[in-house]
Amino acid sequence: MHLFKLFGVIDVRFADILDIFLISIVAYYVFLLFRGTRAVQMFVGGGLLLIGWFLAQWWELHTVVWLLSNLATLGIIAVVILFQPEIRGALTRIGQSVANMNLRTLFFHQSGLNQVAEEIGTAVQDLAKNQFGALIVLENRVGLRNYADTGEYLNARISSRLLRALFFPNSALHDGAVILNSRSIVAAGCILPLPAITTEQDTSYGMRHRAAKALAAESDALVIVVSEETGYISIAYRTTLRRKLSVKEVEEEIKRHWRGLFDESESQK
Numbered sequence: 543m544h545l546f547k548l549f550g551v552i553d554v555r556f557a558d559i560l561d562i563f564l565i566s567i568v569a570y571y572v573f574l575l576f577r578g579t580r581a582v583q584m585f586v587g588g589g590l591l592l593i594g595w596f597l598a599q600w601w602e603l604h605t606v607v608w609l610l611s612n613l614a615t616l617g618i619i620a621v622v623i624l625f626q627p628e629i630r631g632a633l634t635r636i637g638q639s640v641a642n643m644n645l646r647t648l649f650f651h652q653s654g655l656n657q658v659a660e661e662i663g664t665a666v667q668d669l670a671k672n673q674f675g676a677l678i679v680l681e682n683r684v685g686l687r688n689y690a691d692t693g694e695y696l697n698a699r700i701s702s703r704l705l706r707a708l709f710f711p712n713s714a715l716h717d718g719a720v721i722l723n724s725r726s727i728v729a730a731g732c733i734l735p736l737p738a739i740t741t742e743q744d745t746s747y748g749m750r751h752r753a754a755k756a757l758a759a760e761s762d763a764l765v766i767v768v769s770e771e772t773g774y775i776s777i778a779y780r781t782t783l784r785r786k787l788s789v790k791e792v793e794e795e796i797k798r799h800w801r802g803l804f805d806e807s808e809s810q811k
């Protein structure tokens with residue numbers, strides 16, 4: 543059944559609209575499954591190649607079409623190899639969610655990660671409210687053992703109560719940084735590096751913030767700072783230091799930061 547003619551030439555059927563609608567939903571949920579992982583860049587790259595392929599077809603650039611078609615075949619194999627952990631994580635999540643028949647979990651929910659982010663968020667909120675200084679390092683793929691070695695190993699479950707206790711003024715380990723990985727509080731009382739060169743901007747911060755910036759710049763860790771002076775919460779990541787963040791923003795950053803690691807550890811279970 544033809545509904546209307548697009549540009550006066552193409553017959554659009556009801557089935558075509560349904561087709562586009564279904565593909566959009568699938569694309570949207572696939573994107574949600576991979577959101578926050580390295581695979582997102584793959585989608586952007588893939589999308590650009592696809593647009594290039596369509597344009598080349600349209601303009602009848604046969605060699606470019608041939609090249610892009612062959613690249614696509616090779617690309618699919620490369621993507622499967624490069625993004626194996628993400629793909630495995632996403633498939634496992636679909637499998638687990640279907641098994642639990644819990645559609646909420648299927649696309650939106652990662653209860654473990656949400657809980658961990660909430661534990662850290664609650665601790666940070668409380669520390670900020672009381673203006674207790676804190677330096678919390680969230681390790682990612684770059685190992686931070688050399689810094690954990692400078693403090694005391696704890697290997698404890700991530701809990702807001704323990705985090706608050708560690709930064710309680712005058713507690714034995716409140717000085718220095720606490721290092722966490724996605725599963726546990728690794729160590730406390732750790733000494734972080736200081737920047738080799740002090741920029742003009744750095745001079746407006748104290749040592750805690752400078753140490754956070756220096757570690758973030760030399761690793762892939764996310765470093766949360768609570769200022770003793772102002773109670774402001776900041777996050778250092780790569781070369782940026784974002785200040786005056788809300789607890790909600792901190793929790794979102796934590797989830798984004800560790801989503802990939804959680805996907806991998808779920809897929810290895």
Ligand SMILES: Nc1ncnc2c1ncn2[C@@H]1O[C@H](COP(=O)(O)OP(=O)(O)OP(=O)(O)O)[C@@H](O)[C@H]1O
Pocket residue numbers: 675676677716717718719732733734735736747748749750751752753768769770771772
């Ligand atoms: N290199 C470092 N590694 C770990 N912790 C550090 C380091 N440098 C400073 N700190 C921690 O920061 C604390 C306070 O430092 P300082 O007052 O200079 O920081 P700040 O950036 O001004 O933060 P605040 O706003 O909380 O005062 C120190 O007592 C120590 O616990």
